[in-house]
Amino acid sequence: xxxxxxxxxxxxxxLFEKLTLSAPGRRRSALGGNIAKSGTKQVVQALxxxxxxxxxxxxxxxxxxxxxxxxTLLKVLYGIYQPSGGTISxxxxxxxxxxxxxxxxxxxxxxxxxxxxxxxxxxxxxxIEEKMEEIIDFSELGDFIDLPFKAYxxxxxxxxxxxxxTTLEPEILLMDEWIGAGDASFQEKAxxxxxxxxxxxxxxxxxxxDDALIQRVCxxxxxxxxxxxxxxx
Amino acid sequence: xxxxxxxxxxxxxxxxxxxxxxxGAFDDISKAMRLHRVWIALAHEDIGDQHRRTTLGPLWMxxxxxxxxxxxxxxxxxxxxxxxxxxxxxxxxxxxxxxxTETITMSVSxxxxxxxxxxxxxxxxxxYVMRLTMQCIIRAGYSLAGCVLILLLGGxxxxxxxxxxxxxxxxxxxxxPAFVVVFAFLGAFFPDSEFIVGxxxxxxxxxxxxxxxxxxxxxxxxxxxxxxxxxxxxxxVREPITTGxxxxxxxxxxxxxxxxxxxxxxxxxxxxxxxxxFLI
Ligand SMILES: Nc1ncnc2c1ncn2[C@@H]1O[C@H](COP(=O)(O)OP(=O)(O)O)[C@@H](O)[C@H]1O
Ligand SMILES: [Mg+2]
Numbered sequence: 001x002x003x004x005x006x007x008x009x010x011x012x013x014x015l016f017e018k019l020t021l022s023a024p025g026r027r028r029s030a031l032g033g034n035i036a037k038s039g040t041k042q043v044v045q046a047l048x049x050x051x052x053x054x055x056x057x058x059x060x061x062x063x064x065x066x067x068x069x070x071x072t073l074l075k076v077l078y079g080i081y082q083p084s085g086g087t088i089s090x091x092x093x094x095x096x097x098x099x100x101x102x103x104x105x106x107x108x109x110x111x112x113x114x115x116x117x118x119x120x121x122x123x124x125x126x127x128i129e130e131k132m133e134e135i136i137d138f139s140e141l142g143d144f145i146d147l148p149f150k151a152y153x154x155x156x157x158x159x160x161x162x163x164x165x166t167t168l169e170p171e172i173l174l175m176d177e178w179i180g181a182g183d184a185s186f187q188e189k190a191x192x193x194x195x196x197x198x199x200x201x202x203x204x205x206x207x208x209x210d211d212a213l214i215q216r217v218c219x220x221x222x223x224x225x226x227x228x229x230x231x232x233x
Numbered sequence: 234x235x236x237x238x239x240x241x242x243x244x245x246x247x248x249x250x251x252x253x254x255x256x257g258a259f260d261d262i263s264k265a266m267r268l269h270r271v272w273i274a275l276a277h278e279d280i281g282d283q284h285r286r287t288t289l290g291p292l293w294m295x296x297x298x299x300x301x302x303x304x305x306x307x308x309x310x311x312x313x314x315x316x317x318x319x320x321x322x323x324x325x326x327x328x329x330x331x332x333x334t335e336t337i338t339m340s341v342s343x344x345x346x347x348x349x350x351x352x353x354x355x356x357x358x359x360x361y362v363m364r365l366t367m368q369c370i371i372r373a374g375y376s377l378a379g380c381v382l383i384l385l386l387g388g389x390x391x392x393x394x395x396x397x398x399x400x401x402x403x404x405x406x407x408x409x410p411a412f413v414v415v416f417a418f419l420g421a422f423f424p425d426s427e428f429i430v431g432x433x434x435x436x437x438x439x440x441x442x443x444x445x446x447x448x449x450x451x452x453x454x455x456x457x458x459x460x461x462x463x464x465x466x467x468x469x470v471r472e473p474i475t476t477g478x479x480x481x482x483x484x485x486x487x488x489x490x491x492x493x494x495x496x497x498x499x500x501x502x503x504x505x506x507x508x509x510x511f512l513i
Contacts, residue, residue, distance in 0.1 A: 013511065014511065075352075078355060079355045080351075080352065080353070080354075080355055080510055081510060081511075082507045096353075098352075098353045099353075102349050102350070102352060102353025102354075103349065103350060103353040103354050105278060107278070107281075107282050107285060108278060112278075115274070116271075116274060116275070116278075119268070119270050119271045119274055120268075120271055120354055120356060122268070124270075125270065
C-alpha cells in the first residue's frame with residue numbers, strides 16, 4: 001500500500017564561508033529558512049520539525065512563500081537529500097519532476113531523453129519502446145520529438161517531462177512549481193492524468209503558487225513558512 | 234583520566250563504522266551495476282556530443298596522440314629516434330599517460346559536471362563514476378588504435394608479448410573507477426584541487442618516464458622513476474613489448490597500488506556519498 005510518513009523531519013544546508021570584502025549586517029527576511037552560524041560555516045535551516053502522513057489516493061498541495069522549503073521537502077521525499085533529523089518512511093515507487101534542467105540532456109532529442117529518463121527510473125529498453133508512442137501522443141510534441149531538447153520552450157519541456165513521468169506509472173509523483181508552465185489545454189489533460197493516478201491509489205505531492213491549480217488538483221493543502229508547517233488542511 | 238577510559242571504546246566504535254561504510258559503498262556499487270544500461274547510454278551520449286559539436290569528434294584524440302608521439306620522436310632524434318624501439322617506447326608511454334591524465338583531470342570536476350543529475354535524480358554515485366570510466370576507455374580506444382598502428386609500422390609484429398602487455402592494461406582499467414572516485418571526492422571537497430591537479434598532471438609528464446628513458450641515472454630522475462606510481466602503470470604495459478620481459482615487479486607494485494586506491498575509494502564512497510549533493 002502506497003504511503004508516506006514524515007516524523008519531525010529537519011534539514012540543514014551547510015554553506016562554506018566565502019571570503020568577502022564587505023560584511024553587511026543581517027536583515028530579518030520574510031522569505032527563506034533561518035540563517036545561522038555554526039563554527040566557521042553558515043547554515044540554513046530549510047526544514048524544521050515537519051511531520052505529516054499521506055495515504056493512497058491523497059493529493060497534497062504544498063504552498064508557501066519563496067524559500068519556505070517546498071523544493072527541499074520534495075527532494076527529501078524523493079531521497080535526494082538525507083534529512084538532518086527525524087524519520088521518513090515511504091512505500092511505493094517514486095518519480096519526481098523538479099525543473100527542466102534537471103535530469104534532461106539538452107543536446108539529446110526528446111525521444112532520446114525519454115529513453116534516458118526511463119532507464120534512470122529502472123525500466124528496460126523494451127518497456128520504454130512500448131510506451132514511447134503513448135508518451136509522444138500525450139505530449140503533443142509531434143515532429144519536435146526528434147529535435148534536441150534545448151530547442152524546446154518551457155511549456156514544451158514541461159509537457160514532455162510530465163508525459164514521460166506519468167506514463168511510466170509511478171505510485172508516488174512529486175512535482176515542483178514549474179509544471180504550471182504548460183498552457184491551459186495541457187493543464188486540463190494533466191489534471192485528468194493526475195486524477196487517474198490518484199484513483200489507482202497513487203500519491204501526488206505538488207508544490208505551486210497557483211492557488212487555483214492546487215484547488216483543482218489537490219485534496220489536502222500543506223502551508224510551509226520558514227521551514228515549519230503552518231497549517232495542514 | 235576519562236579520556237583514557239574512553240579510548241578502547243572509541244577504537245571499537247571505529248570498526249562497525251568502517252563496516253557500515255563498506256556496506257554503503259558496496260550497496261551503491263551494486264545498485265549502479267544493476268543500472269548499467271544507464272551509464273552505458275550516458276557514455277554513448279558523451280561521445281555522441283563530441284561528434285555533434287565537432288567534425289572529427291573523438292578522432293581528435295587520435296590526431297592529438299599522433300602529434301605528441303611525432304613531436305617527441307622527432308625532437309629527440311639526436312639521441313634515440315633513429316631507434317624504432319624508442320618510438321615504440323614513446324608511443325606506449327603516451328598512450329598510458331594520456332589515459333591517466335584524462336581520467337584524473339576529468340574526475341576532479343566530475344560531480345560538478347553531473348550536478349544537474351545528482352540534484353535531480355537518486356542515481357547511485359557510482360553510476361557517474363562508471364559513466365566517466367566508460368567514456369575514458371572509449372576515447373582511449375582511438376589512441377590505442379593509433380598506438381597499434383605505430384607499433385606495426387615500427388616492425389613490432391603481433392606476438393605473445395602483447396598478451397603480457399594486456400595484463401598491465403587490465404590492471405589499468407581495474408584501477409580506473411578507483412582513480413575516478415578518489416579524485417572526484419577530492420574535487421568536491423576542495424574545489425581548488427581542480428586547478429592544482431590539472432597543473433600537476435601537466436608537469437607530471439616530465440617526472441614520469443613517458444618519453445625519457447631511465448638507465449640508472451641518479452638524482453631527480455631516480456626518484457621520479459622509483460617513487461612515482463605512474464611509472465609502474467606505464468612499465469607494466471610497455472616493458473613486455475619493448476623488452477620482451479615479463480614486468481613482474483611493475484605489475485606487483487601496480488597491483489598493491491590498486492588495492493590501496495580501491496580501499497580509499499570504498500571508504501570515501503561509503504562515508505561521504507550522501508554529502509556530495511550538498512557540496513556541489
Ligand atoms: N542548495 C542550497 N544551499 C543552501 N541553501 C539552500 C539550498 N537550496 C535551498 N536553500 C535554502 O533553503 C530554504 C528553502 O528553499 P526551497 O526549498 O528551495 O524553497 P521553496 O522551494 O519553497 O521556494 C531557502 O532559505 C533557501 O535559501
Ligand atoms: Mg522551489
